[in-house]
Amino acid sequence: MPSVNSIYYDRHGAGKPILFIHPPGMGLVTFNLQLPLSNKYQVIRMDLPGNGNSIPPFNKITIPLLANSVIPVLNELKLEEVVICGYSNGGSIALEFALQYPERTAGIILIGGFPEVNSFLLQQEFQLGILTVKLGGLPLLAKVLGFAHGTTPDYKKEIEQYVLKSHPGSLYDMYVEGLKYTCTNRLYQIKSPLLLIYGAKDYYVHHYQYLFKERIKNTEVVYVSKSRHQIPTKHAAELNAIIHSFMDKV
Template identity: 45%
Template sequence: MPYISINSRVRLYYEEKGNGTPLLFIHPPGMGHVVFCRQKPLARDFRLILYDMRGNGRSSPSDGPITVPLLADDLSVLLRSLGIGRAIICGYSSGGSVALDFALRYPQHVKQLILIGGFPEVCTPLLWGEFWLGISAAKLRAIPLLSLALALGHGTNQRERRLLRRYAQMANKRDLEAAYRAGLVYRCTEQLSSLRLPVLLIYGARDRYIHFYITIFRRYVPHAGVVLIDQARHQIPTKHSEEMNLPHLCL
């Protein structure tokens, strides 16, 4: 299995396939790289890179407190270890916070930033509630229940649901709680105006509780492109992969 070492205690699991422009996906806490299983056809056009953040899936537990900048630094080490100077960085849901932090602090390594259902801060009641549900599930050791909810919400068939559920149960409970807490307090809204690189925002047309954040992005990043996927809610990578996997979206 391919791993890269962050240090002597933390290793990250990754998979890569294909050639061309590097395209890397960042998952939200608990889901691991398997949430992008339907993005693998993109390897026909890109050098596709999927990985598990520390504390998730096959990667090591964290050796210190998890923060969004720490996860972004891990990404920097991963790209450097793979010999990648610039890549398209795509973050899904709260994985978008890691993508944003990386783009803000390492813009020279980002060819394009893509956020799927992304947000620069948690400032709406429904999103705040979702984070606290994740924190509570991890704190109360209700990972089986959380994994079931994630699998049912994202899976499109029984096999996919089993895979997603099994992978979510591999998350380190302490790190999962810490990752949810880190995402809850992360805020980069005022820094967004410094983004000069290409930005693409992808949202589900029916994911209305997250649409408020489109307004924020349009204010601070007026050059960002916005794509609304018809009939989609939040779970775009699995449930609307055909629309999302159009190569022109990543150019």
């Protein structure tokens, strides 16, 4: 697979481009089941700095740094604009990208996304990630993420092995920065169409839709029935159909 500026990525298909942003540690394999979208669109996946096969940055990881890491990939592929899709905390990176580069943002898709961490349960998830990595528990974290997201034994193992490639310092920084990141007061600057996709049973992130709706006029919300947080892997067919519909309107 190609790389640019130490960023590892792949591209499949042709047509309107959609670029997927993964949450801490999981890498581009998070979106294996979104590859069928390449039958109609250009699907781009990347490993964020210090994740998967991408090299850790020289500077301390921040959400703006991670958002900036998208630009070399787009430039290498000669893409003027892209629909950017972030899953979980990858959504914060997608939002920051849209805020920094509105002229290159054709649309935004957030899967279980949020502009800030303001709920107790979500805060505890970040704190658990921080503590686990700090105590050298990357192998345990890899197993948990693989088990939670994988739909087959092979896919669980693939996710687990991919998480183990993460640079511990980079992963720690991603959790710390993700916990303190907020862009709520800047959301009004976003003019691109926004699609929010939530699992119907992912209750502790549902309230974030109101922060978005109050500040971004062109906001659409879709719930995936019977789903919790792991929509890209556990409910891929429904997710892909929702993305199809949105891409056709962008």
